[in-house]
Amino acid sequence: MHVLDVSTLFEPELLDRLPINYRYMTRLETSTFGEHFIGQRFSTSTAHYSRDFITQGLYKPVSDWVYPDFLPPPLAPLPDDAPDI
Amino acid sequence: MILVLSQQKFEPGTDPVLNWLLYNRIPFVKVTLQDLVDQRVSYTVDVDNQDVFINGRSVRNDVEVIWHRRFIIDLHRVSRQIEGGSHPQLRSELELEIRELLHCLSAIFRDKTWLTPFDRIGVSKLTMLQQARAHGLAVPRSKVLTARADVAHFLADTPTGLISKPLSDGRSYYLHEGDTYVVFTNLITAGSLNELPERFFPSLFQERVPARYELRVFYLDGNCYTTAILNSTADKNVDRKLDSTASSTHYVPYRLPDSVNWAVDAFMRASGLNTGSLDFIRSDTGAYVFLEVNPVGQYMAESEKTNYKLDRVIATWLQNQTAHACS
Numbered sequence: 001m002h003v004l005d006v007s008t009l010f011e012p013e014l015l016d017r018l019p020i021n022y023r024y025m026t027r028l029e030t031s032t033f034g035e036h037f038i039g040q041r042f043s044t045s046t047a048h049y050s051r052d053f054i055t056q057g058l059y060k061p062v063s064d065w066v067y068p069d070f071l072p073p074p075l076a077p078l079p080d081d082a083p084d085i
Numbered sequence: 086m087i088l089v090l091s092q093q094k095f096e097p098g099t100d101p102v103l104n105w106l107l108y109n110r111i112p113f114v115k116v117t118l119q120d121l122v123d124q125r126v127s128y129t130v131d132v133d134n135q136d137v138f139i140n141g142r143s144v145r146n147d148v149e150v151i152w153h154r155r156f157i158i159d160l161h162r163v164s165r166q167i168e169g170g171s172h173p174q175l176r177s178e179l180e181l182e183i184r185e186l187l188h189c190l191s192a193i194f195r196d197k198t199w200l201t202p203f204d205r206i207g208v209s210k211l212t213m214l215q216q217a218r219a220h221g222l223a224v225p226r227s228k229v230l231t232a233r234a235d236v237a238h239f240l241a242d243t244p245t246g247l248i249s250k251p252l253s254d255g256r257s258y259y260l261h262e263g264d265t266y267v268v269f270t271n272l273i274t275a276g277s278l279n280e281l282p283e284r285f286f287p288s289l290f291q292e293r294v295p296a297r298y299e300l301r302v303f304y305l306d307g308n309c310y311t312t313a314i315l316n317s318t319a320d321k322n323v324d325r326k327l328d329s330t331a332s333s334t335h336y337v338p339y340r341l342p343d344s345v346n347w348a349v350d351a352f353m354r355a356s357g358l359n360t361g362s363l364d365f366i367r368s369d370t371g372a373y374v375f376l377e378v379n380p381v382g383q384y385m386a387e388s389e390k391t392n393y394k395l396d397r398v399i400a401t402w403l404q405n406q407t408a409h410a411c412s
Contacts, residue, residue, distance in 0.1 A: 003327065009258055009266050019288040020281060021251055024271040026327065027264050048103045049115035052094040 002029040087113035087403050088148045090156040098383050099154055105400030118159040135193045150406040153201040155381050198406045201380050205357045210377050220352040222375040226292040233281045239290055246293040247273040269324035294374045299325050300365040303384045303395055304353050309346050312387040313339035336390035345373045
């Protein structure tokens with residue numbers, strides 16, 4: 001994500017009537033701003049009833065069809081006095 | 086059958102779950118707001134008999150489980166497409182009509198198992214803070230202020246400083262072939278205080294919680310899947326989203342203490358939420374400070390990086406609910 005600066009879209013007269021957050025908008029290069037920044041590609045899928053199907057890019061270079069089968073169940077909580085990570 | 090209510094486009098939390106439903110041959114149908122209004126399919130809502138007919142066939146009994154993900158979020162886009170900019174008043178009227186239809190449909194399917202009940206999709210950030218505090222979770226001091234003098238007073242009274250963020254959801258302006266403007270969480274300093282007008286629109290201010298690291302908790306029906314977001318640099322941003330792609334940011338599985346797990350569970354149940362994504366800060370003092378919960382938050386980024394495979398977890402949960410409905 002490429003941050004250009006912190007600025008605003010709005011004129012000073014309007015800003016005076018808006019919540020203050022609109023004064024500090026982060027301006028980004030649009031092509032670098034993805035939903036939670038996971039690589040995506042787009043296609044359509046009748047099976048998913050979707051006209052714009054998002055495919056997640058694999059984070060690790062291993063087969064998606066293999067490693068989910070070896071995942072353990074969610075980790076049990078540690079006691080309160082467990083060492084910090 | 087599972088009824089999936091979601092967005093037509095670009096919803097990265099829905100499609101990966103549908104992959105698993107397809108792989109496991111679990112019957113489902115995805116319906117979007119667009120489907121209800123664009124006249125591609127004719128259907129009848131029988132108000133008298135509380136049923137819905139598609140092509141003359143009742144579907145009320147076919148549906149066992151409803152996964153209510155980002156559905157209503159398309160309301161403005163759908164109404165804008167219909168209205169086409171011809172009359173601003175028309176858009177708000179169409180939205181009222183659609184909302185009334187949705188309330189009727191939700192009542193017809195009220196006895197089904199909902200993953201996020203119909204009326205819990207848009208919870209109030211401030212109400213959730215109160216609810217979390219009532220269930221034993223630490224929360225930052227928060228005030229909605231309208232005057233610069235009051236901000237100055239709050240800042241002086243808060244040694245760690247203040248942040249400000251929208252009262253409701255975040256917002257973005259995507260400018261075609263241009264830049265994108267996003268409202269993130271902002272640090273309020275003495276310098277920015279001087280830029281504020283004397284009076285302004287009601288805005289949320291919160292105590293800044295100095296963070297060792299941040300936590301993202303995906304909650305599903307009593308289970309917490311927690312990710313720690315570690316950042317090894319000293320100059321990290323006040324809003325962690327700005328550091329998401331930094332090489333210094335690392336996502337690792339994390340075990341919450343039992344006491345926090347139990348408090349999260351009690352809080353979610355009391356809030357009427359059976360799923361959601363919660364943000365926490367592990368503070369410099371070791372406290373787990375709750376920031377907010379999004380009932381339909383995104384989870385795939387953390388899921389991929391921690392191998393939680395939450396898409397599969399959700400699909401299995403939905404599948405199990407249909408099994409319960411059949412038994």
